[in-house]
Amino acid sequence: AQSVAQPEDQVNVAEGNPLTVKCTYSVSGNPYLFWYVQYPNRGLQFLLKYITGDNLVKGSYGFEAEFNKSQTSFHLKKPSALVSDSALYFCAVRPTNTGTASKLTFGTGTRLQVTL
Amino acid sequence: GAGVSQSPSNKVTEKGKDVELRCDPISGHTALYWYxxxxxxxxxxxIYFQGNSAPDKSGLPSDRFSAERTGESVSTLTIQRTQQEDSAVYLCASSLDRDHEQYFGPGTRLTVT
Known part of the structure; x- marks a missing residue:
């Protein structure tokens, strides 16, 4: 069975500093990996995805993530955090070889708090 | 263009009653998901719907939960004989197909009293 681990419930960072939100996964075969963000009282928004190709993926709002197959990780990063980045971040995975199924497994989420 | 919409945004119901939640996916999206x-x-x-294929119901927690989708459009999630543990936000998402990212609706907050 596939799974996602987000080891940190909360990450605190000062505005202007780099941020990292960690994600590791377990899946049979090659993974499709996603990051979503949930702002207060709003739905989840797609940030970025890794399907194949370059291990460094760039997404919305200046975020990027690096796929590391040997470490089964897909950490989310941003060079310079903004207070407006404060939100709940979810990592998700599904295997590429699922036949007709497409179950996306989400992590439990990491709350990012950016302060002035 | 319009995103995924869900209705109602909030629903308060008494334990034992049935509820129906609605999802309107993005036009042209063949895949639809409930979380x-x-x-x-x-x-x-x-649950997951993909075109005319049989839905993947593997995540439904009990037989009180069911969902339908009309073609590639509206979907309804029905919870019968609601219990307090059913209280949650129910999110719908759609994607172009199963290999593309999912776009989420704002959710329906269900409270069972």
Whole structure:
């Protein structure tokens, strides 16, 4: 069975500093990996995805993530955090070889708090 | 263009009553998903529709839960004989197909009293 681990419930960072939100996964075969963000009282928004190709993926709002197959990780990063980045971040995975199924497994989420 | 919409945005119901939640996916999206998000927790997959294929119902927690989708449009999630543990935000998402990213609706907050 596939799974996602987000080891940190909360990450605190000062505005202007780099941020990292960690994600590791377990899946049979090659993974499709996603990051979503949930702002207060709003739905989840797609940030970025890794399907194949370059291990460094760039997404919305200046975020990027690096796929590391040997470490089964897909950490989310941003060079310079903004207070407006404060939100709940979810990592998700599904295997590429699922036949007709497409179950996306989400992590439990990491709350990012950016302060002035 | 319009995103995924869900109705109602909030629903309060008494234990034992049935509820029906609606999802309007993005036009042209063949895949549609339902998730449940309990307070302070991650997303729990419920059911997935892809075109005319048989739905993946593997995430439905009990036979009180069912969902239907009309072609590639509206979907309804029905919870019969609601229980307090059904209280959660129910999220709907759609995607172009199963290999593309999912776009989420704002959710329906269900409270069972």
């Amino acid at each position: 449940r998000q309990r307070l302070g927790q991650g997303l729990e997959f419920l």
